[in-house]
Amino acid sequence: MSVARPTRQKLSILALSLSLSLGLAMSPAAMAQPQEQKQALAPPANATEAKLRELYNTEWDWRQKEFAREKIDGRWQSAAHMPSVTAQTWQRRGEYWADVLKQLDAIPAAQLSREEKINEAVFRTTVEGLHNDAVWKTYEAPFNSDTFFWAGLNPRQPYQSEADWRRFIGRLNDIPRYFGENIANMDAGLSRGWSVPRSSVEGRDNTIVPYTKTDAENPYLATFDRIPSSIPEPVRSQLREEGRKAVLENVVPAYANLLTFMRGQYLVRARTTTGASDLPNGRAFYKTQIREFVTRDMTAKQVHDIGLAEVARINAEMREVMARSGFKGSFPEFLQFLRTDPQFYAKTPKELLSYTAWISKKVDGELKNVVGTLPRYRFTILPVPDEVAPIYTSGRGGLDSCLFNTYDLPSRPLYNLPALVVHECAPGHSFQAALALEAPARPDFRQQTYFSGYGEGWGLYTEWLGTLMGIYETPYDDFGRLTFEMWRAARLVIDTGLHEYGWTRQQAIDYLAANTALAHHDIVTEIDRYIAWPGQATAYYLGYKTMRDLRSEAERELGPKFDQRPFHDTILNLGSVPLPVLESEVRTFVAERKAAARTAAEE
Structure with a gap:
């Protein structure tokens, strides 16, 4: 953001x-x-x-x-x-x-x-x-x-x-x-x-x-x-x-x-x-906001129902990771353990920022296996400015810098940082912005256009991609990733609940608290953001789901010929586009790869 x-x-x-x-x-x-x-x-x-x-x-x-x-x-x-x-x-x-x-x-x-x-x-x-x-x-x-x-x-x-x-x-x-x-x-x-x-x-x-x-x-x-x-x-x-x-x-x-x-x-x-x-x-206004952020026509009910189904799926996976961690209590007790145990929290701002920098460099060593084109432009890591930190999100990434919030350290669990770094820095937003800067020739307006479904969808997709890059070293790291995925899926339910179905602010807070290990401070900050910015929260998961579905489709169509590097290059080289355009271009890429494979087999 x-x-x-x-x-x-x-x-x-x-x-x-x-x-x-x-x-x-x-x-x-x-x-x-x-x-x-x-x-x-x-x-x-x-x-x-x-x-x-x-x-x-x-x-x-x-x-x-x-x-x-x-x-x-x-x-x-x-x-x-x-x-x-x-x-x-x-x-x-x-x-x-x-x-x-x-x-x-x-x-x-x-x-x-x-x-x-x-x-x-x-x-x-x-x-x-x-x-x-x-x-x-x-x-x-x-x-x-x-x-x-x-x-x-x-x-x-x-x-x-x-x-x-x-x-x-x-x-x-x-x-x-x-x-x-x-x-x-x-x-x-x-x-x-x-x-x-x-x-x-x-x-x-x-x-x-x-x-x-x-x-x-x-x-x-x-x-x-x-x-x-x-x-x-x-x-x-x-x-x-x-x-x-x-x-x-x-x-x-x-x-x-x-x-x-x-x-x-x-x-x-x-x-x-x-x-x-x-x-x-x-209600008419909210419909336009879903259309604007998701870049496709969807009803609030469609968004809400997808959210409910995905929350249930991710919850089951979270419980499997909890069992893998060796924790013997209930799911709510595990969330409380994660929110309160000192081992999961930095003692100083420098410790938190240093940890994000180490994760970032670990990602650098894996990027060559993820994408075919690496940008030259580099980002730095900075703390969120003091004047906005108390009401700001945990982190945001852009071309020049990734910001990480060091305010209220007991609300900044370290197990969330691997997912946050790949989303905000690389191969997420900062990486994405650098590639856009160095993109092939295209009109000026394409250089600076941003669609949340595409951009935030890619950010969440890279969190999942971290599982293939070896970024999540412990069950707690993996649970942090799932907490972030659940957070975005729950947004579909919460955003439509608030803006279409009459949910109260407390109802939304309780729903996010019951389904994620996010700190209470983050939960309240996020709910207030969804309240103030109708529809924006729906873009993340629907963009992510589009990319995951396209990858599954490409893997089925190409079989052993599937290579994630050109697949990701196809997505990134497009720059920010509406989701229907993304689907069309990726399917064209898959068709071209299949045709090339057939030609090679016939020679």
Whole structure:
């Protein structure tokens, strides 16, 4: 989810604005493929393909400018100002995307090549999500339980050029306007009953507090003390002073005003219900969210029933692993043992981070047996920033870094870390993002498109793949993996339970606690995230199940000729695509391999 990371945000208005914020804190390499790695696209095969390319390239350039990106040295980078987020701007954007979809409908798909059909499907699904969220006015709730428009604006690592620092200062000076527009949108949402539920807002106001300080405890002020010495004097001192002036005169008052609004208005007026069905026309909205995240048409009942069946299957496997561990008590007693025994918990943040780094290097030694193409780009391992750690997930991975939460160490069991590392780092999200960066030539919009069903499905698939890589050394590690698999399967039941079937927050907490060894802190954090972000939780397991089913199909069809490396390359080389496209391309790959095998046998 770097902070996922533009690479880990969903294709909604909320996430698009969030990815803007998060993108500001990432290196230029995270934003676009380096110029020297770019390859030229083949020319369009006919007039229809030319028309499609003109449409998606024009929309992409328009979208970048709309969201405060500008092209610098051939790459899209964050501009020296924040984007407009007024209701009038969003209405105009919605109208634009409606017209784009109309033009797209007029393009005959039969006249497109295989690659352009993929481009068309990716582009259409993206624009449909953006348009739907503009229509639903989700910008009136521009944050969720752990990802906020006011966070992630500060760079994780110092910028290396004067130009980057000056654009950053420009954005800081524009924060008062940007926050003011978001506050106006939130106020409008509260007035019509469209808000983040109160249970997912409480305590989140505390993440604003550090930015209201006027001393070194303010993360922005600390950032300007880290300008690298590679920027010579007197420029370095000038940047520091200009930055401090922007923070003290513009940023601090804007955050203070936001804090007053959140505590005096939002927390008081936010809805006390938890389900999307309680929003205006909420059941119809929830249906669009399942479609957006899963990238296929499914009813809430279909999702719920799959979840119930998978929970039952995984529970049986968990009990087998418990027996293998030698534990003699009941299943609830085993969960309690895992949650409380000191052997399973790090004593210091450094111990936890060191353990994740060791797992990561162990994975490195196995990657050559898993995929055929290894990326050059490398990630680092960092702790989740202190200002968001109390309400943040256990870990998230993106192109530049994997974040692991070292807050409340008694809630961070070590037996969960092997699965978490392969999911977030390699061969999961960081690895996936690096391959996307170095991907074959494709349109710019494909480089930065992210579908949760594909991306999170791959992340969960890699957790299972760890069983073939020898990553889980003890029954407890394997139980941690199964806890994570159960967690995602249970999400199908919980998300639909909350948003379609009227479950209470406590009912959801109890269900996750009864079926996994997750710590109570993590369980509550996760449930509040599902409440605040309807549908997103359904993507993980359904994407994973699609990939597992495709692998089983490929193994049956190819028999002893099956090689997981080209199979995985096929998935990864596609980049993020809707699940129906993934199915079609993998089946084409299998058919081509079968044909090649037959030809070889006949020679």
